[in-house]
Amino acid sequence: MSRRGDTAYGTGHVDLVAVRRDGTAATGETTVVRLLSLLPAHWLCTLRSVGPDRIDLRIDLGGHIDRGAVRRAVAGALADRALDGWTEER
Template sequence: MAVVRRDQRAPGGESTAIRLLALLPGDAGRCTEVDADRVRLRIPVSGPAGSRAARRALRAVLADRALLGWAEEPAAG
């Protein structure tokens, strides 16, 4: 999964990556790629239910005011 900066006034990728990891539950994920406008996350899941739960968790975290201007990157396909 990845999040992308939609508002250039939003904080950059490095501080966003730290916030994402701090707000995700437990050891839910890790950042595998960080640049100014995109953060790629690896969140281990098991099956479709796990994937849906991971997306719900990411969306809940992105609702935090500290992450305004960032959004989930649409899945390819």
């Protein structure tokens, strides 16, 4: 995850880029639905782009959401078997 945006708690955003590392894994169109379903429903997520091998997602930091919470939630989601073959691009 990049650390763009403001550094204050609850402001700015986190950009997430996930890439398919296994050609047998589900494509981005399917994976983005799975990924979003594994993140907290109250988070404001904006899909910036999606392709067969790459997902670019922006997660707004607001209220009680901080970068650490986003990193933990994304790591947990990417560890789910439904997202096997996908990893966060750093």
